Amino acid sequence: MKYLCLVYFEPKIWDSMPQPEIDALQVESLAYDETLQAQGVFLAADALHPTETATTVRVRNGEPIITDGPFAETKEVLGGFILINAKDLNAALQIAAGIPLARYGSVEVRPIMEF
Amino acid sequence: MNIPSPIQAAVQAVYEHESRRVLATLVRLLGDFDLAEEALQDAFATALAQWPNQGIPANPRAWLVSVGRNKAVDALRRRARHDTALGSLAHELSSTPMPSEAWAEDADIPDDRLRLMFTCCHPALSLEAQVALTLRTVCGLTTEAIASGFLLPAPTLAQRIVRAKAKIRTAGIPYEEPARADLPSRLHAVLNVVYLIFNEGYFASSGEAATRPDLSGEAIRLGRLLAELLPEPEVHGLLALMLLQDSRRAARSQPDGQPILLEEQNRSQWDAQWIGEGLEYARRALAAQPAGSYALQAAIAAQHAKAATYAQTDWAQIVALYDALLQVQPSPVVELNRAVAVAMRDGPAAGLILVDGLLAGEALHAYALAHAARADLLRRMGEREAAQAAYQRALALTEQEPQRVFLRERLRQLES
Known part of the structure; x- marks a missing residue:
């Protein structure tokens, strides 16, 4: 099965984190992607720019409505994702628990719909 | 009914003893809970139709699994006319080699009930869902019975x-x-579900008991099943704890449902067989070191079970067990229980110092039972007015009617 691991965290964690720690976390995150690649479970992963750069689109009555930022103001925001292939939810949860940012925020694991 | 009643009775007996185990295996073979439940019903309907003529098979369990699986494949094929995905599932199932013939006599099917329990109690499900699913599939209770057990529609x-x-x-x-x-x-998640089911039954008000299923009994049955399939120390600990608590069932409430404190229970009404069994499981649970939380709670219950009277209880041992429990499971309520045990060991004044310390903290500040414990210690010290004030405080903090009745009764006794 395919699962999308959505990585959420509070953007302000970076404010209080010393630069060497941020660098180490980035190195660790990239290394984890490579580990998953080596295990053959990795499909895709990316980090997102902060929500200040986000633009929201809705279509109402056929007209696109463009607004600045995300719809809701929440503390934890989507900061990145990893798409994986896993045998079952237990395997997916194990992979999700290994994502370095899970120690700072949370990872939502969602099964991908198969048609 | 034109089916001879002895066969019906036999099918009924097989259903009671085997249906959960057959269901657990069908879920594994069919990979789907609903499909497995239908297959189970079909298999028993077939048994009712065939066993009167052909006799009861030598291995009814294997027969039921094999018939149930075949019925499911047939049902999938029928539905496949409308849904091609089901057709390929039916094909996959029927082409998977099935050692059904090998099961005919002595070959036994593995017991799948443990995997059923672990799946029902998976942490990805909400606790409410875990409880409901366990009672429905592992215990075989109807949806209506579970709903009435939890007072839900x-x-x-x-x-x-x-x-x-x-x-x-x-x-x-x-x-x-x-x-x-x-x-x-x-x-831990599985044991948590079992203990939650036990407590729901144990603390159920007696007024509705007639219409509510025996949830404590179901929990003990689950505990026994776990002890048989996965004899881990904490499994023994939980089973011991449930047996020892349940041994006091007849003595722990008045006919109107009003609870009777441990201190005032008629110990001759305690179930000696349950106690004997509970003590044995507690011994096994405590053989492993370090002792887990259920093992230690069982050990405390065991001290009460062994004591001839409340006063003759080995309070020093109970205090030591609470100390150990606080190491594994720090909790203000456990500290409160420990304080009460200290009061029994060293006198009410020693207990009062601890209870006052706990009441000064945030966690128990507005906890009715903590104020009731304080009131009780003051009463024993002869501090009548202070005790009255503390009982009043407890009364103001609880909405639970049995507790309120109890506290009012204590106040009335202090008046006279």
């Missing part, structure tokens, strides 16, 4: 079960026992 409960099954299927929750490394935390 039946449709609410039914929806909970439907959603849980849908999540198992869609999110890919596996039907398997956890890996050894995950066992402690996963087992």
